[in-house]
Amino acid sequence: MTFKILIVDDEAHARTNLRLALAPLAEWEVAGECPSAASARDFLQANEVDLILLDVQMPQESGLEMARSLSQRELPPLIVFATAHRGHALDAFDVHALDYIVKPVSEPRLHQAIARAQVLLEQRATYARALRQFTDPAPGFWSELIVRSVGRMDRVALKDVRWIETAGNYVELHLAHHTLMHRTTLTELVKYLDPDEFLRIHRRILVRRDQVLGLRQIQERTDVVALRCGHQLPISESYWAAVKSALSGRNVAPP
Incomplete structure (x- = not known):
């Protein structure tokens, strides 16, 4: 089974670094790369992904705002934040992020987060139920x-x-x-x-x-x-x- 990842970051070199770090993971495929929350929304209208690697601070709409809106979906993708800003970790878990990685992202740390995601994807129905319990009791x-x-x-x-x-x-x-x-x-x-x-x-x-x-x-x-x-x-x-x-x-x- 192949799992799909969307990388969302306004910096091109950050997207490249994440894509290269994911390359050794045979069961994961980078389905797309987006420079903003708006372009990511457009991508997600036509494509399903299992996990989003998401920056926090981006122009117009932050990664936190995007994650909060995605949590309303019946089957939301898992969210792992990859950001240079340490101060948003608690906010990230408030929007049900799976993990929070501080840049520069090391390959072992990223692979650890992806391994957690792979386990949770087997429990996707339970994950969606948990989000609905928080957002729409x-x-x-x-x-x-x-x-x-x-x-x-x-x-x-x-x-x-x-x-x-x-x-x-x-x-x-x-x-x-x-x-x-x-x-x-x-x-x-x-x-x-x-x-x-x-x-x-x-x-x-x-x-x-x-x-x-x-x-x-x-x-x-x-x-x-x-x-x-x-x-x-x-x-x-x-x-x-x-x-x-x-x-x-x-x-x-x-x-």
């Missing part, structure tokens, strides 16, 4: 999350999540044996979680109801939610009344 409550990190995706069933906690611009998904970081806010995520399954006990914490053992007092006027796994999570004052009502009668003795 389906109505109703979710039963799973698609969690992206560099070079991989994890499908996480919400029934397996014990609790969720804010961590800056991410949330931590605490599972039985590991924790995953998911790029969203708790305020946004809670819109898609069934309140019959998850209970907010703190502005930073949601717990899965079936993981709750009960309330436990650890100090005078200080209660926590005790989980079946042994963890104890704090209850904030603003959520205390709702938690007390939801867990009425489920008090447990201190360990």
Whole structure:
């Protein structure tokens, strides 16, 4: 099977360097080279590609803007940014880039990114589903999350999540044996979680109801939610009344 790449960069020598670096990869074909986002759009109207090597800063339309619009497609191409600018890495992953390579691009580093792409292309349907979940969430409550990190995706069933906690611009998904970081806010995520399954006990914490053992007092006027796994999570004052009502009668003795 041959995979197709489109190179998009406003500098001719950069396009040439990328094409030469890709030459040893027998399973990959450079389908086209474009000097701008506009010309790349024209190319993509008539051609399908599996991956785009994309510069960030280009005239008229940036690579970030182009990647964001491409993510709306049902089967979007994978995006690997190749740029001289280090400062856009977080923005790149916000538009679901697979990788971010800083110029000058070394051949081993580029081949590493392409190898990741080849693995993910076998999961193209899952990748498209993940993008749609971020850009156009389906109505109703979710039963799973698609969690992206560099070079991989994890499908996480919400029934397996014990609790969720804010961590800056991410949330931590605490599972039985590991924790995953998911790029969203708790305020946004809670819109898609069934309140019959998850209970907010703190502005930073949601717990899965079936993981709750009960309330436990650890100090005078200080209660926590005790989980079946042994963890104890704090209850904030603003959520205390709702938690007390939801867990009425489920008090447990201190360990």
